[in-house]
Amino acid sequence: MRTAAICVIIVVAMLSLFTACSRKQAGPSAAKNVEKKLVVAVMPKLKGIDYFNAVERGAKEAAQELGNVELTYDGPIEGKVDLQIPFIESWTLQKVDVIAVACNDPDAIAPALKRAREKGVRVITYDADANAEKSGREFFVNQATFEDIGRALVDEMAAQAGEDAKVAIVSSSPTAPNQNAWIAVMKRYMAERYPKMQIVTIQYPEEDQGRAFSMTQDILKTYPDVKGIFGISSVAFPGAADAVRQAGKSGKIAVVGLSTPKSMREFVKDGTVKTVILWNPVDLGYLTVYVAKAVLDGTLQRGATEFEAGRLGKVKVQGDQVLLGAPMKFTAENIDQYDF
Amino acid sequence: MTSKQSPPLRLTIWRQYGREMSVGVFLLLLLGYFGSTPGFLRAENLRDILINAAPLVIAACGMTMVIVAGMIDISAGSALAVCAVVAGITAKAGAPLPLMLLLPMLTGAAIGAVNGWLVAWLRVPAIIVTLGMMSVLRGGIIWWTRGEWIGNLPPSFSAIGRGEVVGVPTPVVIALGVVLFVALLLARTPFGRHIYAVGGNPVAAARMGISVRRVLWLVFMLHGMLLGLSAVVYASRFSVIQSNAGIGFELLAISAVVVGGVNIFGGQGTVWGSALGALLLQVIGTGLIFRRVSEYWAPSVQGALVLLAVVTDALRTRRAGQ
Amino acid sequence: MRRLVKRREAVLVVLLVAEMAAMQWLSPLFLTAENLIEVVRQSAEIGLIALAMTLVIITAGIDLSVGSIVGLSIMVMGMLWADAGLPLFLAALLALLTGTILGGFNGILITLVGIPPLIVTLATMAGFRGIALGMSQARSIRNFPEQFLQLGQGYVLGIPVQVWILAIAALLFHVALTRTGWGRSVFSVGANEAAARLSGVPVSWVKLQVYMLSGFMSALAAVIYAAHVSVAKPDAGLGFELTAITAVVLGGTAISGGEGGVLGSLVALLMVGFLRSGLTLARVPSEAQDMMVGLLLIVVVAIDRWSRWVETR
Numbered sequence: 001m002r003t004a005a006i007c008v009i010i011v012v013a014m015l016s017l018f019t020a021c022s023r024k025q026a027g028p029s030a031a032k033n034v035e036k037k038l039v040v041a042v043m044p045k046l047k048g049i050d051y052f053n054a055v056e057r058g059a060k061e062a063a064q065e066l067g068n069v070e071l072t073y074d075g076p077i078e079g080k081v082d083l084q085i086p087f088i089e090s091w092t093l094q095k096v097d098v099i100a101v102a103c104n105d106p107d108a109i110a111p112a113l114k115r116a117r118e119k120g121v122r123v124i125t126y127d128a129d130a131n132a133e134k135s136g137r138e139f140f141v142n143q144a145t146f147e148d149i150g151r152a153l154v155d156e157m158a159a160q161a162g163e164d165a166k167v168a169i170v171s172s173s174p175t176a177p178n179q180n181a182w183i184a185v186m187k188r189y190m191a192e193r194y195p196k197m198q199i200v201t202i203q204y205p206e207e208d209q210g211r212a213f214s215m216t217q218d219i220l221k222t223y224p225d226v227k228g229i230f231g232i233s234s235v236a237f238p239g240a241a242d243a244v245r246q247a248g249k250s251g252k253i254a255v256v257g258l259s260t261p262k263s264m265r266e267f268v269k270d271g272t273v274k275t276v277i278l279w280n281p282v283d284l285g286y287l288t289v290y291v292a293k294a295v296l297d298g299t300l301q302r303g304a305t306e307f308e309a310g311r312l313g314k315v316k317v318q319g320d321q322v323l324l325g326a327p328m329k330f331t332a333e334n335i336d337q338y339d340f
Numbered sequence: 341m342t343s344k345q346s347p348p349l350r351l352t353i354w355r356q357y358g359r360e361m362s363v364g365v366f367l368l369l370l371l372g373y374f375g376s377t378p379g380f381l382r383a384e385n386l387r388d389i390l391i392n393a394a395p396l397v398i399a400a401c402g403m404t405m406v407i408v409a410g411m412i413d414i415s416a417g418s419a420l421a422v423c424a425v426v427a428g429i430t431a432k433a434g435a436p437l438p439l440m441l442l443l444p445m446l447t448g449a450a451i452g453a454v455n456g457w458l459v460a461w462l463r464v465p466a467i468i469v470t471l472g473m474m475s476v477l478r479g480g481i482i483w484w485t486r487g488e489w490i491g492n493l494p495p496s497f498s499a500i501g502r503g504e505v506v507g508v509p510t511p512v513v514i515a516l517g518v519v520l521f522v523a524l525l526l527a528r529t530p531f532g533r534h535i536y537a538v539g540g541n542p543v544a545a546a547r548m549g550i551s552v553r554r555v556l557w558l559v560f561m562l563h564g565m566l567l568g569l570s571a572v573v574y575a576s577r578f579s580v581i582q583s584n585a586g587i588g589f590e591l592l593a594i595s596a597v598v599v600g601g602v603n604i605f606g607g608q609g610t611v612w613g614s615a616l617g618a619l620l621l622q623v624i625g626t627g628l629i630f631r632r633v634s635e636y637w638a639p640s641v642q643g644a645l646v647l648l649a650v651v652t653d654a655l656r657t658r659r660a661g662q
Numbered sequence: 663m664r665r666l667v668k669r670r671e672a673v674l675v676v677l678l679v680a681e682m683a684a685m686q687w688l689s690p691l692f693l694t695a696e697n698l699i700e701v702v703r704q705s706a707e708i709g710l711i712a713l714a715m716t717l718v719i720i721t722a723g724i725d726l727s728v729g730s731i732v733g734l735s736i737m738v739m740g741m742l743w744a745d746a747g748l749p750l751f752l753a754a755l756l757a758l759l760t761g762t763i764l765g766g767f768n769g770i771l772i773t774l775v776g777i778p779p780l781i782v783t784l785a786t787m788a789g790f791r792g793i794a795l796g797m798s799q800a801r802s803i804r805n806f807p808e809q810f811l812q813l814g815q816g817y818v819l820g821i822p823v824q825v826w827i828l829a830i831a832a833l834l835f836h837v838a839l840t841r842t843g844w845g846r847s848v849f850s851v852g853a854n855e856a857a858a859r860l861s862g863v864p865v866s867w868v869k870l871q872v873y874m875l876s877g878f879m880s881a882l883a884a885v886i887y888a889a890h891v892s893v894a895k896p897d898a899g900l901g902f903e904l905t906a907i908t909a910v911v912l913g914g915t916a917i918s919g920g921e922g923g924v925l926g927s928l929v930a931l932l933m934v935g936f937l938r939s940g941l942t943l944a945r946v947p948s949e950a951q952d953m954m955v956g957l958l959l960i961v962v963v964a965i966d967r968w969s970r971w972v973e974t975r
Contacts, residue, residue: 458964463967464964465918471911472955472958472960477956478952479953483947483950591788636799637795639791643789644789651775651777654775654777
């Protein structure tokens, strides 16, 4: 029993010490909401990549501006949907006011969101949607539609590599919903608009830049007549650009993709990449929190066609989607203006 | 040896280096198979394969020592991430080259020292220590970096991964040096012999006067140090250091070592086999893309080939009548 | 030997209670029936796997491929139902069969060819996952019938369905392990394989059964998981093996084999689940949670080792 006592004391002491140290998120105690602050819980697909770090910054900015919003930003460190579900359940229990989540899978997360709705928690999604009817989520803050993004990518490639170019796609995970949706749009659009453009291969380096790099290297060697590479994740794009640059093919092979200006800046500056397509993830996070608050106080309801979001001004609302806007293009001219 | 005549030389070599030789043969077969696709056997591609394999080769050398000593380390990938981040921070702070190499290696050694202490003195089984450490390090690095990646690395840092030494790519030179170092350590020093002894039969080793604890602790520390070096070589090739780098790396390293014929029960195996194993994995990865194998089937082919290598080795050992 | 194990389980329960008290102190929302039930439900699938993993580890083996067996079985079920048009019930049964066969594959390589379990299951972990990916072309199967989803999302008498399944399975495993001859032979294989063989225990057969059981339970977890998240994707089950092994080891089963119990594994699994739940409620970020789980594992095992060492002096 002496052993048990020691065990207990050590473990409890450890836990308390750690919790005291990590109390960054807490702010006013969760259970005792004296001032009536609206608790908004925002969850990324995963923590630990530039893109969502930028989303967090925007969310914090909006919470600060709005004043009466208490922001909780948390999520798993791996992009797996079953790691997201415990957060939803925990927040439901804590009766937060709104949950805003970027879903790793639209169906898997739906039951947990539905339960949250049943307990009176409002639910919106951003970046990656959940199944609308199964989850009962009210709005989806979309950065740009899948159509817009897919087309922008293909148009850009056609402009840089030619309409009959042989291209390769470097994606992320073979089961990633956003990437797969973009690829579907790209294939369809290519068949319509640029029938001579050909996809020679699609590779999946997961979220590992090293693999994106070596896969691109191998693509360049396996398909020597490839004219363009699509890097359609914030990890694949810099990896692919790096490989093209180190192979000495900057400017000869077009590299088009989606990533943050921060990751791509040096490639844009040296000409390996001409345009970076994205939207502003800081703005996305910002908008999401504004939408969250508006859903709570009734400012935003179904049927609206516009929504006023702080410094973003008026954004379009299409049915149950709030649109951040058209995809942004970062080029050598404007890339320095952005620090995300 | 009870026979009057000593066995022919080639039989002795086969007995001693049979594993490594079979891996080598396997590698050559694969090269031949993939080589039938145009471009694979070009110097440029082979060079890339060697460079890409370098970090794995370095890590596999350390892992060889760990496995020969009868232990295991599944926290290697997380340790890689930590050391890579340290390397990035050091580089960005404008440190000179020696420091850029030294600090990550010291970090790795420190992690190894903790692992080693838990295993050697507290007698916690290695798989548990490293399983726990994996979570601690992975969570820790995200906590520390707040998930931020490290970009804008100075050219002096990138020179390590992308430079050359008398025409040979730096990573390859470093990897070769490490393999030689560990091979010599294991084969020709008392310490090396102690590692084999501890791995083969710790009780007997202790009775022979070997400080088992100290050997294990040093093995983990050396392994950690090599992980740090591997992290520098790995990270200096890219323009950005991810805080979630190295996921799955430990399993690759263990696969390389196992495919290379190192006995998981400890006490046998050489670092040459592990290096060949690491090369083999790299060749498979690249070769499958060259062969235009469906991207969906590529991972299973890789897994199947590892299984094949392991099974043939096991059968071969059985036939030789362990 | 038995007294040591009993003592370990008592320590675990004390730790569990202490932990729950600490969690409650951190956040008063912790000790609500709603929360506790949900936490247990989250752990149910891995709990099923941990039951079989306990047996595997008792035989001094290990099975790293359980997560991949989940992925492959779930796709087998999904594709047989969605593409081949089989009734879902039949597809699920075939998935269970698949899991058993996959486990058997592991077992044969371990017993007949003689490759160490760590290596075999390391390779099959990659291999099975790869087959799941290749076979399914990374598609996901959705829109399962509502009735099926009840398996993973429904309640019976207020308790989630999969928790009932876990409880029944746990009982069966516990009885089989502690009260049957077969259970005794599992222990003896782990304690001293050579001695077990000499005393007539069919060592290879027992091992084979244990790995087949591991495959079966993984497939069962896969079916329930599909009902739980209403999707079948080839990356299902990623990481399950490490959580299961953590639970088994934390629960008192020695990695060197020969001792342990399923109840300990389940208590340990709950301990980790409650820890995470309480910490999430207390707004501790998930990376800090991961660190704590890792530390918990090391500390508990270290203390246990130290206490045994003290005892032998």
